[in-house]
Amino acid sequence: GQNIDQPTEMTATEGAIVQINCTYQTSGFNGLFWYQQHAGEAPTFLSYNVLDGLEEKGRFSSFLSRSKGYSYLLLKELQMKDSASYLCAVKGRDDKIIFGKGTRLHILP
Amino acid sequence: KAGVTQTPRYLIKTRGQQVTLSCSPISGHRSVSWYQQTPGQGLQFLFEYFSETQRNKGNFPGRFSGRQFSNSRSEMNVSTLELGDSALYLCASSLAAVEANYGYTFGSGTRLTVV
Numbered sequence: 001g002q003n004i005d006q007p008t009e010m011t012a013t014e015g016a017i018v019q020i021n022c023t024y025q026t027s028g029f030n031g032l033f034w035y036q037q038h039a040g041e042a043p044t045f046l047s048y049n050v051l052d053g054l055e056e057k058g059r060f061s062s063f064l065s066r067s068k069g070y071s072y073l074l075l076k077e078l079q080m081k082d083s084a085s086y087l088c089a090v091k092g093r094d095d096k097i098i099f100g101k102g103t104r105l106h107i108l109p
Numbered sequence: 110k111a112g113v114t115q116t117p118r119y120l121i122k123t124r125g126q127q128v129t130l131s132c133s134p135i136s137g138h139r140s141v142s143w144y145q146q147t148p149g150q151g152l153q154f155l156f157e158y159f160s161e162t163q164r165n166k167g168n169f170p171g172r173f174s175g176r177q178f179s180n181s182r183s184e185m186n187v188s189t190l191e192l193g194d195s196a197l198y199l200c201a202s203s204l205a206a207v208e209a210n211y212g213y214t215f216g217s218g219t220r221l222t223v224v
Contacts, residue, residue, distance in 0.1 A: 033212055033213075035212075035213075041217070042199060042215035042216060042217050042218060043152070043199070043213075043215050044215070045212030045213060045214070048212060087151070087152065089152075094165060095157075095164065095165060096154055096157070096165045096167070097142070097154065097213070098154060099144070099151055099152035099153075099154075100151065101150070101151035102151055102152075
């Protein structure tokens with residue numbers, strides 16, 4: 001079967017760093033995505049990893065370990081506008097992109 | 110460059126009715142995928158179309174169907190609506206079925222309420 005796990009909710013403080021973990025078990029692997037979704041809005045693409053290692057993009061970084069079926073999204077210098085849900089998604093061998101249920105991130109001032 | 114356009118934005122239907130939702134992808138994008146989003150289940154994959162052909166299908170009953178036209182616009186249809194079909198239906202387009210490294214661009218969704 002296919003399974004993507006991520007924490008339901010996390011809380012962090014403005015200016016701090018937070019790491020959102022994602023573990024997956026899928027039929028094959030052709031890449032992992034992170035999306036951000038603000039309440040009432042559509043998800044927006046943040047990052048894509050297909051090889052092991054860290055991809056950095058401004059305040060956001062995403063890490064992948066294919067052997068461990070594990071990824072994380074690292075958000076630095078947190079801002080209030082980062083309060084949102086963060087969705088981990090995996091593209092399987094059949095090219096289906098399956099999403100986790102998302103992690104709701106609350107930022108405290 | 111126009112984004113992904115979904116119509117209508119909101120819809121209220123009665124149990125047993127059917128509904129058709131529309132999605133116009135970004136110009137030049139040939140892949141359109143549909144997802145159902147509910148608070149309890151998150152985003153669940155419905156189906157993906159590429160060049161008018163269904164490439165992938167999720168685990169939804171046959172009441173859910175879709176199609177894609179030659180201009181890449183896509184429609185999804187739900188027949189014999191049930192209360193549990195109330196959800197946000199999101200359409201996502203991408204440049205090509207395999208170039209997912211660019212990620213999807215999602216539309217704003219259609220909020221369907223079944224009463």
